[in-house]
Each structure stands twice: as C-alpha cells, then as structure tokens.
Amino acid sequence: MNAVRAVGWQDDVSRAAARRxxxxxxxxxxxxxxxxxxxxxxxxxxxxxxxxxxxSLQDYNFQSFFxxxxxxxGFANYQAIFTDPSLGTVVLNTVLFTVLSLVFQFAAxxxxxxxFTRKFPLSTIFRSLILIPWLLPVIVSATTWRWMxxxxxxxxxxxxGTDIGWLSDPNWSLWGVILANIWLGIPFNLVLLYGGLxxxxxxxxxxxxxxxxxxxxxxxxxxxxxxxxxxxxxLLLGLVYTIKAFDIIWVMTEGGPGNSSQTLATWSYKLxxxxxxxxxxSMGATVASILxxxxxxxxxxxxxxxRKEVAA
Amino acid sequence: MTRFKAxxxxxxxxxxxxxxxxxxxSDGSPGGSDNGEVTSLTLWxxxxxxxxxxxxxxxxxxxxESSTEITIERTVNTALSDQFxxxxxxxxxxxxxxxxxxxxxxxxxxxxxxxxxTSGVDTTEMAPNIMASGVVxxxxxxxxxxxxxxxxxxxEDLFDAAGVTPPTNWAELKSAAEALTDPAERQxxxxxxxxxxxxxxxxxxxxxxxxxxxxxxxxxxxxxxxxEFWTDMVADGTVSSEVATLNQQEVRDRFASGQxxxxxxxxxxxxNLDEAxxxxxxxxxxxxxxxxxxSPLGGExxxxxxxxxxxxxxxxxxxxxCMTSRENLGxxxxxxxxxxxxxxxxxxxxxxxxxxxxxxxxxxxxxxRTEDLGPDYQSVAARLGEALSSSVADITEPDKALSxxxxxxEE
Numbered sequence: 001m002n003a004v005r006a007v008g009w010q011d012d013v014s015r016a017a018a019r020r021x022x023x024x025x026x027x028x029x030x031x032x033x034x035x036x037x038x039x040x041x042x043x044x045x046x047x048x049x050x051x052x053x054x055x056s057l058q059d060y061n062f063q064s065f066f067x068x069x070x071x072x073x074g075f076a077n078y079q080a081i082f083t084d085p086s087l088g089t090v091v092l093n094t095v096l097f098t099v100l101s102l103v104f105q106f107a108a109x110x111x112x113x114x115x116f117t118r119k120f121p122l123s124t125i126f127r128s129l130i131l132i133p134w135l136l137p138v139i140v141s142a143t144t145w146r147w148m149x150x151x152x153x154x155x156x157x158x159x160x161g162t163d164i165g166w167l168s169d170p171n172w173s174l175w176g177v178i179l180a181n182i183w184l185g186i187p188f189n190l191v192l193l194y195g196g197l198x199x200x201x202x203x204x205x206x207x208x209x210x211x212x213x214x215x216x217x218x219x220x221x222x223x224x225x226x227x228x229x230x231x232x233x234x235l236l237l238g239l240v241y242t243i244k245a246f247d248i249i250w251v252m253t254e255g256g257p258g259n260s261s262q263t264l265a266t267w268s269y270k271l272x273x274x275x276x277x278x279x280x281x282s283m284g285a286t287v288a289s290i291l292x293x294x295x296x297x298x299x300x301x302x303x304x305x306x307r308k309e310v311a312a
Numbered sequence: 313m314t315r316f317k318a319x320x321x322x323x324x325x326x327x328x329x330x331x332x333x334x335x336x337x338s339d340g341s342p343g344g345s346d347n348g349e350v351t352s353l354t355l356w357x358x359x360x361x362x363x364x365x366x367x368x369x370x371x372x373x374x375x376x377e378s379s380t381e382i383t384i385e386r387t388v389n390t391a392l393s394d395q396f397x398x399x400x401x402x403x404x405x406x407x408x409x410x411x412x413x414x415x416x417x418x419x420x421x422x423x424x425x426x427x428x429x430t431s432g433v434d435t436t437e438m439a440p441n442i443m444a445s446g447v448v449x450x451x452x453x454x455x456x457x458x459x460x461x462x463x464x465x466x467x468e469d470l471f472d473a474a475g476v477t478p479p480t481n482w483a484e485l486k487s488a489a490e491a492l493t494d495p496a497e498r499q500x501x502x503x504x505x506x507x508x509x510x511x512x513x514x515x516x517x518x519x520x521x522x523x524x525x526x527x528x529x530x531x532x533x534x535x536x537x538x539x540e541f542w543t544d545m546v547a548d549g550t551v552s553s554e555v556a557t558l559n560q561q562e563v564r565d566r567f568a569s570g571q572x573x574x575x576x577x578x579x580x581x582x583x584n585l586d587e588a589x590x591x592x593x594x595x596x597x598x599x600x601x602x603x604x605x606x607s608p609l610g611g612e613x614x615x616x617x618x619x620x621x622x623x624x625x626x627x628x629x630x631x632x633x634c635m636t637s638r639e640n641l642g643x644x645x646x647x648x649x650x651x652x653x654x655x656x657x658x659x660x661x662x663x664x665x666x667x668x669x670x671x672x673x674x675x676x677x678x679x680x681r682t683e684d685l686g687p688d689y690q691s692v693a694a695r696l697g698e699a700l701s702s703s704v705a706d707i708t709e710p711d712k713a714l715s716x717x718x719x720x721x722e723e
Contacts, residue, residue, distance in 0.1 A: 062397070062418070062422070063422055064401075065397045065398070065400045065401045065422075066400045066401075066422035066423065066424050067422070067423075068401070150554060151552070151553070151554045152498050152552055152554060152566075152571065153566070153571070165553050165554060165556075165557075167554070167557040168553055168554045168555070168556040168557040168558075168705060169553065169705070170705050170706075170707050253557060254507075254508070254509065256507075256508055256556070256557070256701060256705075257508070257556045257557065257701050257702060257704075257705035257707065258698075258701070258702040258705060258707045258708075260705075260707075273393075273394050273397075274509070274694060275690070275691055275694045276418060276687075276688070276689065276690020276691035276692075276693065276694055277418055277687055277688060277690060277691050278691040278694065
C-alpha cells in the first residue's frame with residue numbers, strides 16, 4: 001500500500017519539475033522574441049533621451065566637439081534658459097503654433113473626411129492627391145511656401161491684393177509658418193479620420209435618418225461620439241509631431257526676424273549649432289529636454305484617458 | 313516545434329546583437345595605405361552643385377588624383393560645418409576639408425587642423441590679405457582655393473533711362489536709389505541681404521567698414537551710422553522690407569528681373585547674370601565719404617586635418633599643394649568666377665576677362681573677416697547679424713540693437 005503511494009508522490013514531483021522546466025523554456029523563448037524590440041527601443045529611444053538629459057547638465061560647447069570633454073554644471077543651463085528674455089516669446093510662439101495648427105488641421109481633415117464618405121466620380125483620385133503634402137519632402141514644401149509668401153513677388157499677396165511681409169515682417173512671420181504647417185498636416189488628419197468614419201456602421205446613420213435626423217444632427221450625434229477614440233489618437237499624434245516641427249520653420253524663416261517665429265524646436269537647433277564659438281549643444285539639449293517633458297506629459301495624459309475609457 | 317521557436321528566437325537576438333555591435337564600432341578615418349605610402353584620402357566639401365561628374369571642381373580633383381597618384385574619396389555635405397563638428401565628436405573626420413575662410417580660425421584653435429609646417433602646404437606666394445584668414449597664433453593653416461568679394465551691381469538700362477550715374481559715396485548711392493524707386497511698379501532702388509546669418513553680415517561689412525567702424529566695437533557711433541544708412545532706406549521704401557529674409561541668390565533673382573535697380577552681390581553671380589541677359593554694370597561699393605569701401609573676402613580654404621598619422625597629413629599637404637598650384641587652379645577659377653590667390657594670376661584674369669577687372673581690384677583691397685578677431689569672429693558676427701536683422705525688420709532701434717549685441721559679444 002505504502003509503496004504505491006510513494007511511487008505516486010515521486011511522479012508528482014517529477015511532473016512538477018517538468019512543468020517548471022517547460023515554463024522556464026517558455027519564458028526564455030518569450031525573451032528571445034521581445035529582445036530585439038527591447039534592444040531597439042533601448043538604443044534608439046532610451047539612450048538618446050538619457051544622453052540629451054546628460055548633455056543638459058554639462059557644458060558641452062564648441063571645444064567639446066573636438067576635445068570630447070564637457071564639465072558638469074548641474075542645473076546652470078536650466079537656470080540660464082529660464083532667465084533668458086527670449087523664453088517667453090519662444091514658448092508663446094510654440095503654443096500658438098501648435099494649438100492653431102492642430103485646430104485647423106483637424107477641422108479641415110475632418111471636413112474633408114466627411115466630404116469623401118460620399119462616393120462621387122474621381123473621389124479616390126482626389127483623395128490620393130490630397131496626400132501630396134504628406135508625401136513631399138518638407139524641404140520642398142517649405143521652399144515652395146517661402147516662394148509663395150514673398151511680399152513683392154509671391155502668389156499669396158498677388159491673389160489677395162495684400163502687401164504683407166509674411167516672412168520678413170515680425171508681426172506676420174508666425175502666421176506665415178502656421179499657414180504652411182496647417183497645409184502640411186491636413187492629409188495626416190484626413191487619413192486617420194476617414195478610416196475612423198469608415199468604421200462606423202451605415203445602419204446607425206440609416207436609423208438616425210429614419211428618426212428624422214438631418215445631416216448635421218447625424219454628424220453631431222452619430223459620427224462625432226463614435227469618432228472619439230480616433231480623435232484622441234489623431235490629436236495626440238498631431239501634437240507630438242507639431243510641437244517638434246523644425247524644418248518647415250527653419251527653411252521658411254529660420255525663426256526670424258528676431259524671435260518672431262522661433263519655437264522651442266528651432267531655438268534648440270539655433271543654440272546648438274549657430275553662434276560660432278558660442279554654440280552650445282548643452283543649451284540646445286536643455287531646451288530639447290523641456291520639449292520632451294511637455295510631450296511626455298501629454299502622452300501620459302492620453303494613456304490615462306485611454307485606460308479610463310477601457311475601464312468604463 | 314517548441315525547440316524550433318527557441319532556436320529561432322536566440323538566433324535572431326544573437327544576429328541583431330552582432331549587427332548592432334558592428335555598427336557601433338567607430339569607423340575611424342578610412343583611406344588606404346600601400347607599403348606605408350598613402351594611396352587614398354578622404355575629402356569633404358560643401359559644393360553640392362558640383363556633383364554631376366564633369367564640373368570644374370570635380371575636374372580639379374581628378375587632375376590632382378592623377379598627378380599625385382592619390383585616390384580621393386569625396387563626400388559632399390550640405391551643412392558642412394555642422395557635419396564636420398559632429399564628425400569631430402564621433403572620430404570620423406576626413407583627411408582634407410574645404411571650409412569657408414571665416415571658419416578656419418575657429419577650427420584651428422581646437423587643434424583639429426594640421427598647420428602648414430606640419431603638412432607641407434606652401435602658401436608663400438599667395439596674397440597676404442587672402443591668407444590672413446588662415447593665420448592663427450602665428451601659424452598658417454591650409455591654402456586658399458580662390459577668393460571673391462562684394463561689389464555694387466547696377467542695371468544699366470534703368471540707369472540710362474533715369475539719367476543716373478554710378479554712385480561714388482553714400483549720399484550719391486542714396487539719391488540714385490531714390491531716383492530709381494517706383495512703388496507703383498514695385499521697383500526698388502537698392503537690394504541687399506539683411507538676414508541674421510552669414511549672408512547678412514557678409515553684405516553689411518562693406519558698409520560697416522566703409523563708415524570707418526571696426527569689429528572690435530560693433531556699437532561705436534560709426535557702426536550705428538552704417539546700420540542707420542540701411543534702416544533709413546528700408547523705412548522710406550527705397551529698399552524692400554523683404555531684405556530681412558532674402559538671401560543673396562534671391563536678391564540676384566530680383567535684380568535680374570529688374571525689380572531691384574542696384575544690388576550688393578558677389579563675383580559668383582556673374583555667370584548667372586550673363587545668362588539672364590540683363591545689362592548690368594559693376595562698381596566698387598562706395599565708402600561713406602567717397603572712395604572704395606573695404607569689402608569682405610569670400611572663398612574657401614583647403615585644409616589638412618590632424619589625423620594623428622603623419623604620413624596621411626603629409627599626403628594631404630601634397631594633394632592640397634597640387635590643387636592650389638597656378639596651373640590647376642586656372643580652370644576652376646574660371647568656372648567659379650573666383651579670383652586667384654596669386655596676384656600675378658589675378659592680373660592675368662583681369663587682362664583676359666574684362667568682367668573681372670573691378671573684381672580683381674576689389675579682392676586686392678578686400679579684408680579677411682577674421683583678421684581682427686580670429687576665432688571670436690563668428691560669435692561676434694552672429695550678434696551683429698541679429699542686430700542688423702532686427703533693426704531692418706524694425707523690431708529694435710539700430711543703436712540699441714548694436715549696443716545689446718556688443719554687450720552680449722563681450723560676455
């Protein structure tokens with residue numbers, strides 16, 4: 001009797017060991033699969049962020065490129081940036097640039113997405129053509145917008161009969177770059193919102209129509225609420241891209257005249273690479289770190305909002 | 313099946329690690345040696361327009377490749393200064409680099425360049441004012457591959473129609489510009505670049521020096537006078553307010569289309585203007601009270617980088633000597649409309665090409681931008697550029713802009 005029970009117990013032990021071994025093997029395999037991705041993220045995302053943070057605490061100036069040495073200065077760079085008289089203008093410009101670009105890009109993208117839900121002849125071709133701003137290299141778009149916005153020879157002033165120095169007047173330069181950036185961002189919004197609209201079942205619209213809802217009511221009560229997840233993604237991605245938009249502004253105005261179209265992104269570049277022996281990669285890194293923190297905050301807000309929605 | 317997955321996963325990770333490590337390892341300075349003799353060097357330049365295979369620059373390099381028996385691996389960089397600085401940080405510098413002359417002293421003081429005693433580059437016969445950009449702390453670095461400068465271009469047809477003669481001082485320049493300004497036709501009497509970057513400061517210097525100001529004090533009354541000369545003309549519409557954003561190419565476009573009756577521009581525009589078919593004349597930029605204003609020297613230097621390998625540095629020096637010899641420079645100078653750094657060759661250029669007469673004179677009287685301030689020039693120039701740009705755009709008054717700039721430069 002005892003012998004039989006003893007053998008049974010041995011079997012259990014060996015089966016448990018076998019199960020543990022199998023679990024460990026599964027775990028190793030799991031690591032094997034995610035290791036490339038983790039490695040990629042560590043090298044291309046985490047390392048640059050850490051290095052930027054490190055640079056912002058050092059004094060990496062022109063000489064440092066050649067000697068490789070940079071002193072540790074603690075928060076001196078942050079102090080310098082926060083007491084810089086340009087900071088107010090630059091931050092205000094960044095906020096205006098980002099908010100206005102997002103609002104108008106989104107509105108135009110949404111309007112066009114709704115427009116294209118109706119299939120008319122050549123609608124697919126037109127929809128593809130509208131992608132062009134997204135496909136063109138930004139240098140090309142920025143240069144073309146620069147030509148269009150010239151005061152004396154540009155087509156915008158000629159069309160509207162105005163005499164505005166879109167690039168050379170400090171009161172107008174920010175609006176000039178915002179205009180160009182809105183044009184740049186419309187296709188992105190269109191694509192995402194169109195996809196979102198397509199996912200809404202037609203039956204809901206039919207039901208609403210049967211209940212007597214007009215076109216506007218159908219949009220407001222059916223499309224808009226069901227688009228909310230897509231709206232959140234679009235706005236968040238748009239925010240992250242826009243807040244660090246660099247080449248469009250740099251090619252058009254280089255942040256000038258003065259600081260009238262300078263944003264945090266262009267300021268970071270200017271501090272890092274312009275100014276002869278005064279250029280300081282550390283100061284640029286400091287501004288870049290501030291920019292990163294702002295984007296991170298919004299990213300975390302988004303994740304929190306997503307979690308809440310999933311929980312709801 | 314499970315074992316296959318395990319093997320596949322590990323293999324993937326291992327291969328990725330190997331690839332990453334391989335990519336991480338520093339490239340060092342490529343280039344080959346053969347029995348201790350250097351047979352290939354790397355060269356970086358910023359001449360993006362000379363990349364089609366048969367341009368004067370490429371032919372210059374090819375000619376010297378055959379005569380020195382060194383193969384050149386050329387990289388064209390659009391933002392050469394930025395790329396060079398970053399390459400210094402990552403240890404991937406070239407053997408020879410072509411830098412704009414005002415940048416030479418800034419790099420020389422960091423020790424990244426090899427001086428001419430070490431590399432064997434011979435510039436004893438080159439004009440001293442041109443080579444001044446390469447002299448730092450008593451040592452000379454690199455060799456000039458040609459110089460250019462600024463002068464005043466004017467539209468002969470418009471001048472004849474208005475009965476105006478080329479100006480010889482600031483008062484005449486102002487009245488000529490006013491006579492040729494026609495708001496109804498969107499025509500402006502004068503055009504120049506007032507950008508805050510190197511383009512604007514380059515254009516401003518003839519007026520700055522022409523008023524008697526010096527770079528050691530950019531807030532002096534004479535400097536303010538020079539800046540006010542510019543801002544007054546913008547304020548009364550003789551010069552378009554657009555100049556705050558225009559670069560020299562764009563100014564040239566407007567001159568070629570007749571929109572600007574006069575323009576400040578350089579030798580490198582000659583061929584373009586000839587092609588555009590406009591009737592233009594060239595006079596030196598006048599100084600405030602008459603005579604020629606000293607104009608700044610443009611043009612690049614070929615420099616040998618201190619790679620730590622003496623054989624490579626000497627080979628680079630040999631190649632640079634070949635590139636900057638009179639015979640080899642000839643075709644390059646013609647294609648680029650640069651003036652020779654050798655005074656005798658410059659005279660020959662003036663004799664054989666009538667268009668170059670005013671330019672040879674301008675270059676021989678021109679000043680190197682870094683001769684006074686050396687490596688500090690670029691940071692002072694950046695401040696000066698900001699001051700002139702914000703004054704022209706009417707953000708600050710000229711005297712305040714300049715005194716702020718001087719204070720910032722002194723920090």
